[in-house]
Amino acid sequence: MDHERIILSRERFALTIERMCHQLIEQFDRFDDTCIIGIQPRGTFFSDRLHARLLQLLDVPRIPYGKLDITFYRDDFRLHNKPLVPSANQMDFLVENKNVVLVDDVLYSGRTVQAALAALNDYGRPRVVELAVLVDRRFNRHLPIQADFTGITVDALDHAYVKVEWAHTDGEDRILLFADKKDRDK
Amino acid sequence: MPQATSLSVPHLLGIKDLTREDIELIFDTAATFKEVINRPIKKVPSLRDLTVANLFFEDSTRTRISFELAEKRLSADVVNFSASSSSVKKGETLLDTVNNILSMKVDMIVMRHPAPGAPHFLSNRIKANIINAGDGTHEHPTQALLDAYSMREHFGDLEGKKVAIFGDILHSRVALSNIFCLKKLGAAVKVCGPPTLLPKYIASLGVEVEHDVEKTLQWCDVANILRIQLERQDIRYFPSLREYALYFGINKAMLDRLPKPILIMHPGPINRGVEITSDVADSEHSIILQQVENGVAVRMAVLYLLAGAR
Structure with a gap:
C-alpha cells in the first residue's frame, strides 16, 4: 500500500483558493475594516495567496495584512525538550474594532488557533474573528474551535499526517496525506 | 544547514562556554524579542509558570533593571534580593542563601557576585538554571552578548570587523566576556589602556595590545570604551583622573581627525570627562542607549532559551 496519496492536486488547489477568496468577499464585501492575519510560519504561505488574489479580485489598493508569530503564546512551550524557534512577527496595525480573518494552513488540535487568539489580544479587541484554513482535520480537535472557511475537510486518524506543499518551497501546490507521520520525510 | 534550536549549555556562566552557534541562536531569538518590546503591549506569556530570583550581591542599576524587565516581559514571577539588606550580613553562606531561596520553588x-566563579560554584550544587550577571572581575556574559548584538545590528556581521576595547581591562569582566564573544564571532580585537590596567597575559587570548589611543582609534571600526572603576582603584594604577583623561580619554577632536566615523560604545555607567567626553558619548555615532535597549531583548532571549530546555 502507498504511504502517501494526493488529496488535493495542483488544479483543484488553485480552484480551492479561488473559491475561498469568493467566500471571503461574500462575507466581508470590500474588506473595509477587515484585515487578514496569517499565522507564522506556514499559515502565511496560504495567507499570502489569499491576500494577493483578494487584492486582484477587489481591485483595492490595500487590505491590512499581518503575519502573527504565536511561539511565545503556545501552551506547550515548556513541554518540548528544546525551545521553540520563533518566526518574524509582522503586525503594523491594531485590530481594535476590525473584522479579522485569521488564516492557517491546517486546523488540527486547535491549539495553534487558541495561541493565535491569545496573541491577537495584545493588538486590541477585534469586532469579530473568523478562521480560514486550507485543511480541516475535523476529528482531531482538542479544543472547541471550528473554521469558518475551509478548503478541504480531511477525516484521518491521529497518526496520519497532512502535508501542504507550496510551489515556491516544494515545487508544486498540492496536499498530501501520509498514512503514518513517520513517512512524511521519506 | 540545520540551525541550532537550543543552547549547548544549561546555564549561562560565561561566554567561554558558548559555541558560535549558541551566540547566533541567542541573537536570532533576541531579534524577535526586540520586536516584542517595541509593541504597544510589550509582554508575552512564555515564562508565566516560572519564578526567577535576581540575586545581587553587588550593586547594579542597569543590569538589574534590564533583567527584571526581561523577566517581567516574559511573564515570569520575579523576586529580588540584594546582599546589603539580607541575612548575608549575618554570616549566611552563599550556598545556604541560595538553597533557602530555591526551597521556595x-x-x-x-546572580551578580563579587567573587569570580561564584555562579560556577553554584551550578555544580543546585538544580536551577543560573545566569551570571557579573562575577567579580571574571565574566559578564549578557553584557558581551548585548554589545556584540548591537554591533551586529549595525554591521550585519562581525566577521573581520575591528573592535577596540579601551580602558580598565584589568578589572573588567565586560572586557573579558567581550573578548571571548568577539573572537568567537570572527572579529579582530585590540585592547588599549595604560600598562598598569592591562593584564600581563592578555595577548594570550588572541588580542593585540596597544597603549596609544589615537593609533588604536585609527585602526578600529568600533570603540568600546570601558569605565574607569573608581571603586577598584585602591592601589594607584595611574597618577590622577586628570592625567588618565589627558592620555586615555576619548574626545571629539580625536574622532574628527579619523578618516571614517567609528561606532562608539560604552557599557555604562559613564564617567563623563574621564574615559569619554560628553560630546563623544552623546554624538550621532554613539549607540550607548541602543545597547541598553538591546540589553532587555538579549536577556529575554537568554531566559527564554534556557527555560525552554528545562
Missing part, C-alpha cells in the same frame, strides 16, 4: 537564578 524558584526555577532560575540571575
Whole structure:
C-alpha cells in the first residue's frame, strides 16, 4: 500500500483558493475594516495567496495584512525538550474594532488557533474573528474551535499526517496525506 | 544547514562556554524579542509558570533593571534580593542563601557576585538554571552578548570587523566576556589602556595590545570604551583622573581627525570627562542607549532559551 496519496492536486488547489477568496468577499464585501492575519510560519504561505488574489479580485489598493508569530503564546512551550524557534512577527496595525480573518494552513488540535487568539489580544479587541484554513482535520480537535472557511475537510486518524506543499518551497501546490507521520520525510 | 534550536549549555556562566552557534541562536531569538518590546503591549506569556530570583550581591542599576524587565516581559514571577539588606550580613553562606531561596520553588537564578566563579560554584550544587550577571572581575556574559548584538545590528556581521576595547581591562569582566564573544564571532580585537590596567597575559587570548589611543582609534571600526572603576582603584594604577583623561580619554577632536566615523560604545555607567567626553558619548555615532535597549531583548532571549530546555 502507498504511504502517501494526493488529496488535493495542483488544479483543484488553485480552484480551492479561488473559491475561498469568493467566500471571503461574500462575507466581508470590500474588506473595509477587515484585515487578514496569517499565522507564522506556514499559515502565511496560504495567507499570502489569499491576500494577493483578494487584492486582484477587489481591485483595492490595500487590505491590512499581518503575519502573527504565536511561539511565545503556545501552551506547550515548556513541554518540548528544546525551545521553540520563533518566526518574524509582522503586525503594523491594531485590530481594535476590525473584522479579522485569521488564516492557517491546517486546523488540527486547535491549539495553534487558541495561541493565535491569545496573541491577537495584545493588538486590541477585534469586532469579530473568523478562521480560514486550507485543511480541516475535523476529528482531531482538542479544543472547541471550528473554521469558518475551509478548503478541504480531511477525516484521518491521529497518526496520519497532512502535508501542504507550496510551489515556491516544494515545487508544486498540492496536499498530501501520509498514512503514518513517520513517512512524511521519506 | 540545520540551525541550532537550543543552547549547548544549561546555564549561562560565561561566554567561554558558548559555541558560535549558541551566540547566533541567542541573537536570532533576541531579534524577535526586540520586536516584542517595541509593541504597544510589550509582554508575552512564555515564562508565566516560572519564578526567577535576581540575586545581587553587588550593586547594579542597569543590569538589574534590564533583567527584571526581561523577566517581567516574559511573564515570569520575579523576586529580588540584594546582599546589603539580607541575612548575608549575618554570616549566611552563599550556598545556604541560595538553597533557602530555591526551597521556595524558584526555577532560575540571575546572580551578580563579587567573587569570580561564584555562579560556577553554584551550578555544580543546585538544580536551577543560573545566569551570571557579573562575577567579580571574571565574566559578564549578557553584557558581551548585548554589545556584540548591537554591533551586529549595525554591521550585519562581525566577521573581520575591528573592535577596540579601551580602558580598565584589568578589572573588567565586560572586557573579558567581550573578548571571548568577539573572537568567537570572527572579529579582530585590540585592547588599549595604560600598562598598569592591562593584564600581563592578555595577548594570550588572541588580542593585540596597544597603549596609544589615537593609533588604536585609527585602526578600529568600533570603540568600546570601558569605565574607569573608581571603586577598584585602591592601589594607584595611574597618577590622577586628570592625567588618565589627558592620555586615555576619548574626545571629539580625536574622532574628527579619523578618516571614517567609528561606532562608539560604552557599557555604562559613564564617567563623563574621564574615559569619554560628553560630546563623544552623546554624538550621532554613539549607540550607548541602543545597547541598553538591546540589553532587555538579549536577556529575554537568554531566559527564554534556557527555560525552554528545562
